[in-house]
Amino acid sequence: MTIDEIMSLLYNWWAINPLFTIEDRSITISTLFISVLIIVLTLVFSKLLQRVVKGRLLARFRLDAGLEYALLRMLHYTILGFGIYVALTSIGLNLGALAGFLALLGVGIGFGLQNLTSNFISGIILLFERPVKIGDRITVQDVWGDVEKINLRTTVVNTVDNVSIIIPNSKLLEDNLVNWSYGDLRIRIHVPVGVAYGSNVDLVTRLLLEAAKGCNHVLVEPKSQVWFTEFGDSSLNFEIVCWLPDSKVKPIAIDEMNRAIDRLFRANKVEIPFPQRDLHIRSDATRNKE
Numbered sequence: 001m002t003i004d005e006i007m008s009l010l011y012n013w014w015a016i017n018p019l020f021t022i023e024d025r026s027i028t029i030s031t032l033f034i035s036v037l038i039i040v041l042t043l044v045f046s047k048l049l050q051r052v053v054k055g056r057l058l059a060r061f062r063l064d065a066g067l068e069y070a071l072l073r074m075l076h077y078t079i080l081g082f083g084i085y086v087a088l089t090s091i092g093l094n095l096g097a098l099a100g101f102l103a104l105l106g107v108g109i110g111f112g113l114q115n116l117t118s119n120f121i122s123g124i125i126l127l128f129e130r131p132v133k134i135g136d137r138i139t140v141q142d143v144w145g146d147v148e149k150i151n152l153r154t155t156v157v158n159t160v161d162n163v164s165i166i167i168p169n170s171k172l173l174e175d176n177l178v179n180w181s182y183g184d185l186r187i188r189i190h191v192p193v194g195v196a197y198g199s200n201v202d203l204v205t206r207l208l209l210e211a212a213k214g215c216n217h218v219l220v221e222p223k224s225q226v227w228f229t230e231f232g233d234s235s236l237n238f239e240i241v242c243w244l245p246d247s248k249v250k251p252i253a254i255d256e257m258n259r260a261i262d263r264l265f266r267a268n269k270v271e272i273p274f275p276q277r278d279l280h281i282r283s284d285a286t287r288n289k290e
Contacts, residue, residue, distance in 0.1 A: 027091055035087035042083025046076045069134045069150065070127045077152070115170070116153070122169035123152035132172060132179060137247050139178040140171060146248075160251070180247035186219065187247050191257055194235030196271035201228060204238060204270060211260035212242045217253040219243040235273045 050072045058068050126132055127150060136147045138157065145159035155172060157165045180187060195204050205226045212224040224242035231237075244253050265272060 031091040035091050038087040038090060039080075039083050042080060042086075045083075046079040049079065050076060070130060073127055073150070073152075115168070118170040119153045119168045122173050123150065123154075125173065126150055126155070126169055127152075131182070132177070133181075136179055136181040138172075138180065140167060140175055143167065185246050186243055187250065188241060188243050189250060189254065191240040191242075191254060192229075193238045193240065193261060194232060194273060195238070195265075196273040197234075197236060199236060199270055201236065203268065204236075207264045207268060207270065208238060208240050208261065211257055211264055212240050214260050215242075215253055215256045217244055217249040217256065219245060 053075065054068065054072060058071065132138060132147055132150070132155070134147055134150065137145065138147060140157075143157055143159065143165050145157045145163075145165065147155060148158045148164065149156040150169075153169060154166050155169055157167055159165060193204075193208065205228075208226045209224060212218050218224060219242070222243050224240060227239045227241060229237045229239050240257065242253075242257075244250060262272075264270075
């Protein structure tokens with residue numbers, strides 16, 4: 001086989017012999033390669049444009065991180081959608097064929113893609129309504145952490161243990177979501193404490209307020225309070241109610257306060273009780289006498 005024959009064979013394989021046909025349009029390797037190349041170039045162009053817009057345009061407006069991220073994501077998806085449209089038209093697919101594809105996709109949704117569609121729509125809602133933003137600390141189900149990334153289908157939450165949890169977007173809208181960073185960042189915490197019966201209630205109150213005052217993360221205003229909540233089974237139960245500047249310091253503040261309470265109670269001989277039960281043992285001899 002000569003070189004000309006080899007080149008002719010390669011050309012036929014590349015540009016003439018169809019892989020498949022769509023609406024009488026032959027799709028060859030070359031046309032398929034061009035369409036993929038267009039999408040790849042679109043992704044590269046999107047990343048470069050996002051970098052320029054973020055560094056030269058959005059930086060001037062000093063937007064918060066969540067809004068900036070949402071705008072950049074919408075820019076990316078707009079450019080990507082346009083690139084996909086150009087790629088499809090480059091191989092001869094018209095809008096009618098695309099509509100047929102969407103109709104088939106709709107049938108697929110009816111047969112098992114409901115969750116995917118729900119998460120996709122939820123992602124769009126999250127990007128536009130912004131009930132959750134990048135950097136917010138949230139609690140959803142048993143997950144507690146900071147929002148790291150919001151995609152169209154999932155949201156990535158980084159927990160306080162530096163573990164990334166991927167949550168479907170629909171869960172953020174359907175389940176009860178606690179956004180600790182929404183609006184006012186300050187939060188109020190309740191720290192329960194029990195002391196032994198017979199303890200001086202006024203002394204306990206003073207020591208608890210002193211413990212809260214000595215905590216570096218507790219705000220001076222609003223002032224901390226101590227509530228005498230109930231007469232428990234084995235203890236007099238109190239609660240320290242105080243305000244923190246941010247939910248992110250909650251574990252540290254509770255740790256500092258508990259350590260201060262233990263130190264002050266030991267120094268002032270205030271007893272923290274443990275549950276007590278009276279156990280009565282009856283022998284067989286006692287039962288026979290009865």
